[in-house]
Amino acid sequence: MLPDIRTPLPGPKSRALAARLRSVEARNVTFLPEDDSFPIFWESGDGCLITDVDGNRLLDMTSAFGVSALGHGTTAVTAAISEQSNRLLHGMGDVHPSLAKLELCEQLCQLSGLADAKVLLGTSGGDAVEAAIKTAILRTGKHRIVAFTGGYHGLNLGALNATARADFRMPFQRHLADFVTHLPYGEPVHTLPPDTAAVLVEVIQGRGGVQEISTEWLMNLRSLCDMTGALLIVDEVFTGFWRTGEVFAHRHHGVTPDIIACGKILGGGMPISACIGSGDAMSGWPVSTGESIHTSTFLGHPGGCAAASATLKALDAMDARTTVTRLGMYLRNHLDVLAIKHASKIIDIRGKGLMLGIQMDAPGAAVALSDALLQLGIITLPAGNGDVLELTPPFVVQEAQLDFVVTAIDQTLTA
């Protein structure tokens, strides 16, 4: 099925709801321009399609921030949530655990491929990154974290230290500790700063503009970590669980990390994340004596764990690796043709699997393209400097839907 737009976007109901939201939500959260030209309120989802409150049907090419790989609406995941919630929705994750938590940890250890893997669950990607940073500090006894320009690791005060973007950091600059060194992403790294506990890296930068690095570059980081005793943390929050074709993006490069931070796709739409480390990396955590030093109320939430287990099983059943690789190639080939046709406007097509970016010729150009696509019923997100259009559709996207998107981009750039 394709988009079906019945009202001007946003429609009258979306506009009315936006006015109500403006009066109750903290003003920094949702972009609510005075002219009511944004946003649309979502009502329901089915596969890659979202129906808004005005009855318009739109195509979601974002998986809602890269999460809904299995698509929206009723899936094996919603069935698992329903089943688990009828038995036990909430539990006491770090005191009296649930079977759902145990089973998820077992699945994650196995998928990670790390030696003697151990898991520390969280509820957001930022949580997973913070757990990874703490793990490295504890294991190495060192304090410095090396991260990279363009990197995005979350906005909690801990993770924000590693996130590079100035606009996120600036208002809180005085509250950010000086323990992160940002090096230029993808450029040669000859040495690590003294006292480096970990190198934290996205294998493909998502919000940074779908930026890729070479195998040699990642291998060099691995060697530098090995030489200095630092740990290699890969932030796979966006790239994890077959988004790029491999279960984790670092597998494309044959490099083994010490720690994997992951989230997004994992919960199938439920907020759950994980820091998975090798047994050695995780051995810095002291044995619990009854009071965990890193936990939270919702750690190991039974509903979230059941959703995550069902998500992993469903991705396995659909052969996500083959599906994403095939669909990614299909979209990539069409985008490459567009890039030739619109060579003055499209600078580059980047990414892997179903995580592709169209780099436009100017900052803000992808924002304008994204706005134009929305009017045609296609939901996308700009990334980077507003110069990259990010395409991360659900893995259930149909070729006809991808064709529709490519044609819409073509027409928009031709106009």
Ligand SMILES: Cc1ncc(COP(=O)(O)O)c(C=O)c1O
């Ligand atoms: C690579 C990466 N790390 C961490 C995060 C933070 O995840 P969350 O927003 O769930 O805290 C994101 C979110 O987009 C991300 O892309």
